[in-house]
Amino acid sequence: MDGLPKAALVVVAYGHAATLPATLQALQALDYPADQRQIIVVENGDGSSAAVAREQRGVAVVEPGQNLGFAGGCNLGVALSTAQVVVLVNPDTIPEPTFLRSLVTALAKPRVGIVGAKLLYPDHTTLQHAGGFLEQPLALAHHYGYGEADQGQFDTRREVEFVTGAALAIGRGTWEQLGGFDTAFFPGYFEEVDLCWRVRAMGLTVQYEPSAVAIHQEAAGLGKRSAPYHRFYHRNRLRLLWKHRTDDWLAAEWLPAELAYLRSLADDVEINSLTDVYISWQRAFITGSDPAQQPQTAATAPPRPHLSELEWTLQQVRAKPIITPIPFRSRLPFVARLRTWLNRIATEDYLRPLVQQQNDFNASVVELAAALARQRRVADAAILCQGMFLAKLMRQ
Numbered sequence: 001m002d003g004l005p006k007a008a009l010v011v012v013a014y015g016h017a018a019t020l021p022a023t024l025q026a027l028q029a030l031d032y033p034a035d036q037r038q039i040i041v042v043e044n045g046d047g048s049s050a051a052v053a054r055e056q057r058g059v060a061v062v063e064p065g066q067n068l069g070f071a072g073g074c075n076l077g078v079a080l081s082t083a084q085v086v087v088l089v090n091p092d093t094i095p096e097p098t099f100l101r102s103l104v105t106a107l108a109k110p111r112v113g114i115v116g117a118k119l120l121y122p123d124h125t126t127l128q129h130a131g132g133f134l135e136q137p138l139a140l141a142h143h144y145g146y147g148e149a150d151q152g153q154f155d156t157r158r159e160v161e162f163v164t165g166a167a168l169a170i171g172r173g174t175w176e177q178l179g180g181f182d183t184a185f186f187p188g189y190f191e192e193v194d195l196c197w198r199v200r201a202m203g204l205t206v207q208y209e210p211s212a213v214a215i216h217q218e219a220a221g222l223g224k225r226s227a228p229y230h231r232f233y234h235r236n237r238l239r240l241l242w243k244h245r246t247d248d249w250l251a252a253e254w255l256p257a258e259l260a261y262l263r264s265l266a267d268d269v270e271i272n273s274l275t276d277v278y279i280s281w282q283r284a285f286i287t288g289s290d291p292a293q294q295p296q297t298a299a300t301a302p303p304r305p306h307l308s309e310l311e312w313t314l315q316q317v318r319a320k321p322i323i324t325p326i327p328f329r330s331r332l333p334f335v336a337r338l339r340t341w342l343n344r345i346a347t348e349d350y351l352r353p354l355v356q357q358q359n360d361f362n363a364s365v366v367e368l369a370a371a372l373a374r375q376r377r378v379a380d381a382a383i384l385c386q387g388m389f390l391a392k393l394m395r396q
Contacts, residue, residue, distance in 0.1 A: 007100055007169075008038045008081035009089055012073035013049035014187075016091035019217060020049050023091050024056045031097040032104075034058075038081055041091075042073040049091065070165065070188040071181030078172075078180060086175050090166040093119075095214040102212035103169035106157065113204025114170045114196055116163020117212035118154065125150055128216055129167075131160030131208035134193065137253035138261055139237050141193065144208075155210045163206060165192035167214050174199065182243075186292040190236040197244060230273030235291055238281060247393055255389055262378050262385065271377050278384040285391035 009027050013020055020041070027039050043050035043063045053061045064076060078086050085104055089095065099117060106115045119129035127145035131154075134141055143164070145154045178198050185191035196206045241254060265271050280291040 004033060004036055004101070004104060005084040006036045006038065006082070007032065007085040007087050007104060008040060008078065008083035009087050009100070010040050010042065010074055010077035010081070011053075011089050011091050012042045012044055012070055012077065013053070013091040014044040014067065015046070015048065017048040017052050019092040021052050021056070022094055023089065024053060024059055026094045026096075027089065028056065028058065029097060030095065030100045032100045037100065038083055040077045040081055042068070042077045044068055044070075044073050067187065069183060069186035071185050071191040072183045074165075075180040075183065078175060084172050086170050086172055088165050088168045089214075090216060092217040093166055093214045094216075095167070095212075099167075099212045099214055102209055103167075106207055106209040106212070107169050107171060109207075111204055112207050113174050113199035113202065114163060114168060114206045115209050115212070116160070116169075116206070117167035117214050118150075118208070118210045119164065119167060119214055119216040120150060122215055122217055124215060127154065128218055129164050130154035130210070131158070131163055132193075133161045137249075137257045139190075139193075139241050139254075141190070141237075154208075157207060157209055157211075159205045160208045161200075161206065162193045162196035163208060165195075166216055167212070168192060170195075170199075174202070174204065177202070184290070184292065185236045185239060187232060188236075189233045190240045194240055194243065225267075225269070227269050227273055230270045231276055234274055234277045235280065238277065239291075242392070250389070251393075255386070258385055259382050262382050265378060266374065268374065268377070271374065271381060275377070275381045275384060278381060278388045282384065282388040282391045285388070285395045 011020070011023065011027075016023075024039065024041070027037075030037065039056075039059045041050065041053040041059055041061045043053075043061065044067045047063065050061050050063050053059050060080070062076060062080060064073075068076060074088055085107060087100060087103060095117075103115050103117065106112065116129070116131060118127070120126060121128050127143075127148045127150045129143040130145035132141055132143050141162075144160070178195065180195075181191045182194050185194060199206060241250065245254065262271070262274065265274075277291075280294050283289065283294065284291050
């Protein structure tokens, strides 16, 4: 047994039938006593992940019959285990053989509450995660080493603000004392940051362990930078701030920074998603509902408002930005060819540069209209952001 504690490896899956088998095979191959590890798969989706998980020997499969979100799925999986150590593993992650042993060893050190792993992209050389930190006061999440070539620059164990829930280890006693994940962070994002903050508030540390390595296909579920990703990410980013920051701090620090962040955005998808998030939180503060239960948080985008005059104009200029010569036509083909030939000799060399100048000008007009339309959407989002925060203050 090597004196190692029993570890529960909890995998929450949602539409991961393609990636889950490789994850489970890697967990089966870990350099850790087989009788001291337990693999539990929680099916949050349509049953396809559960079907492939049952093909793997030694894997317990749980189907709650509904999507519990990442936090709820993890809580259920941990509750069904008896292990002393809880290890969360994403269903699109392939841990190296020493992964579990390294996490458990690091977790056994004094005053350590949570341990996270080094994550690499599928090319095995590009870093994805070497511990995390929040950009304040916005609480935008960043990973150390993100996108860098792994050349050993993050091979030192150290304390960090948070580690990703894609590969996280925590003692059962600490987990139960904290009540596990806060399921309000449905369906995902920032629940692990919240857990790490609560662990640190207990006087324990969050550690990054570089010898625990796994390959991770980032955002295989939602798709990085998609509209659902942005909505869930920003909605729960704000949830984290509402939970851990005072209104005075939010008014003095966060709100001015949020408005400045909006003005810096050039991504229409993120601007629209933030608009939806502000509306959903404003509705929540006014009605006492939870944004996670509101219709616009579904995986498909909510209906957009009617086009403004500016956006309608943008559509028109985008529809006809390029001038192209109209070919000569005639009932007699040779007449059309003759007129085309004469035009080429007489005027084409003169008109071609003028047409190109007009097309360049048209392209500039399209860019200008797009920029103005984006500024209008940002201004609308800023108004909604301030209205949302006012609704939060008035809720008191």
